[in-house]
Amino acid sequence: MPYAHITGWGMAAPEAVLTNDDISKMVETSDTWIRERTGIRERRIARDSDLTSTLGVEASIKALKVANLRPTELGLIICATSTPDYMFPATACLIQDQLGATKAGAFDLMAACSGFIYALNMAAQAIRSGSIKSALVVGSETLSRYVNWKDRNTCILFGDGAGAFVLQGSEKPGGVLSAVMHSDGSGGDLLTLPVGGSRYSATRSASQNGRQYIEMDGKEVFRFATRVMASATQEALDAAGLTVDDIQWIVPHQANIRIIEAAARGLKLPMDRFVVNLDRYGNTSTASIPIAMVESLEKGQIKPGDKIVMVGFGGGLTWGALAAEWTGPIPSKGHVRPEQYRALGRVRSIVRRALRFIEGLLYRREL
Ligand code: UT7
Numbered sequence: 182m183p184y185a186h187i188t189g190w191g192m193a194a195p196e197a198v199l200t201n202d203d204i205s206k207m208v209e210t211s212d213t214w215i216r217e218r219t220g221i222r223e224r225r226i227a228r229d230s231d232l233t234s235t236l237g238v239e240a241s242i243k244a245l246k247v248a249n250l251r252p253t254e255l256g257l258i259i260c261a262t263s264t265p266d267y268m269f270p271a272t273a274c275l276i277q278d279q280l281g282a283t284k285a286g287a288f289d290l291m292a293a294c295s296g297f298i299y300a301l302n303m304a305a306q307a308i309r310s311g312s313i314k315s316a317l318v319v320g321s322e323t324l325s326r327y328v329n330w331k332d333r334n335t336c337i338l339f340g341d342g343a344g345a346f347v348l349q350g351s352e353k354p355g356g357v358l359s360a361v362m363h364s365d366g367s368g369g370d371l372l373t374l375p376v377g378g379s380r381y382s383a384t385r386s387a388s389q390n391g392r393q394y395i396e397m398d399g400k401e402v403f404r405f406a407t408r409v410m411a412s413a414t415q416e417a418l419d420a421a422g423l424t425v426d427d428i429q430w431i432v433p434h435q436a437n438i439r440i441i442e443a444a445a446r447g448l449k450l451p452m453d454r455f456v457v458n459l460d461r462y463g464n465t466s467t468a469s470i471p472i473a474m475v476e477s478l479e480k481g482q483i484k485p486g487d488k489i490v491m492v493g494f495g496g497g498l499t500w501g502a503l504a505a506e507w508t509g510p511i512p513s514k515g516h517v518r519p520e521q522y523r524a525l526g527r528v529r530s531i532v533r534r535a536l537r538f539i540e541g542l543l544y545r546r547e548l
Contacts, residue, residue, distance in 0.1 A: 185305035186356035188510045189250060189347030191243025192475040193236045194462065195225045201337070208333040215337045220438025224340025224463030227323045234266045234275035236343035237321035238523065241280055244317065245519035248347035248510055252282040252522045256313030259304055260289050261296030261320045261467040264327060268377060276319060281522035281529055285317070293372065294434050294495025296320060296467040298503050301346065302360035308350040319345045320467030327374055329394035338436070339395070340463035344471020349511055359420035360503040361413055368405065371398045372496035406440045409500040411447025414492045417502035423488060425450055430483055434493035435459035435469035456482065466495065485509045
């Protein structure tokens with residue numbers, strides 16, 4: 182059975198920075214309160230032209246470049262997101278088209294902030310089963326579009342961004358070692374985005390009374406998160422036959438520094454074993470773990486051979502953790518330029534539409 186290695190990584194962060202001071206001009210809050218209660222200093226905000234798909238594509242191209250893999254070699258694309266471009270088509274399909282990943286299946290996965298862990302696990306399982314050789318997992322969000330900028334309980338927390346991993350199968354041991362996934366829908370009301378689904382469809386928006394924004398019971402989510410971060414990490418370690426002493430890094434969902442500190446206490450680990458960058462990005466939901474990973478790799482913190490655990494929690498409620506042995510890119514010949522595939526994307530899309538039209542005509546004649 183092949184092993185599923187993470188061989189490429191990339192991130193995209195919108196340029197615009199919104200500081201705590203900026204937010205204190207919108208709602209009654211302060212930089213001091215936000216920093217002390219959450220650890221966040223600033224977050225990125227998508228431009229009008231940034232979409233969940235376009236941020237995802239930018240991160241994906243970087244990840245493919247690191248892996249030195251052509252988009253056409255991908256067998257699967259999973260986009261974990263809570264803020265897709267549309268209800269359907271899946272944002273993963275939009276990413277597939279823009280990348281020119283013509284042989285990949287593509288779907289979105291919705292498990293709120295745990296989505297990236299879930300998606301990584303699904304992609305790793307598909308590789309380990311032998312059904313595909315390589316996959317792209319994207320976590321991308323434009324949460325600022327759904328933040329109520331008058332609600333100080335939520336608007337201080339969230340930011341926009343994307344991260345992507347390439348996974349490839351190899352007979353060499355390593356890569357994803359174990360994963361656990363959990364859910365508890367009885368807590369679904371604690372963190373919701375009501376608009377857009379069948380209960381509060383966009384067509385009934387006039388009668389929604391402001392249900393178009395993220396709603397959260399912060400205290401309850403906080404309590405739940407502090408409980409599950411350490412336990413999920415421990416479960417993933419047990420499943421991989423490891424102990425906390427075997428791992429070099431924990432990469433947690435970047436929601437609140439106090440939640441990460443509670444996880445550190447629960448695992449009896451010092452904070453310097455945790456990758457933290459929420460001070461500069463806030464909570465980017467499915468993108469938070471890959472963005473933290475990419476920054477840590479670029480700083481040279483995580484090195485080949487290191488064992489790591491990625492752990493997350495979120496709306497649903499959902500939570501999960503994944504243990505991996507870090508390998509890095511599989512040595513390969515040639516020099517792939519995935520951005521060229523995107524440059525040709527528009528033309529390729531038009532050609533494919535034309536071909537589909539002709540195929541349709543021919544098929545009709547056969548009927
Ligand atoms: O991906 C998952 C996403 N969600 C989360 O991770 C959220 C988890 N929860 C949290 O991070 C925290 O609960 C918050 C940061 C949302 C809130 O922090 P807290 O320490 O739980 O504050 P609190 O809700 O207990 O509120 C304490 C006080 C309240 O005032 P009173 O009632 O004590 O007078 C709030 O009204 O702080 C007030 N408050 C604020 N004050 C200034 C709440 N938000 C703010 C604010 N600025 N932004």
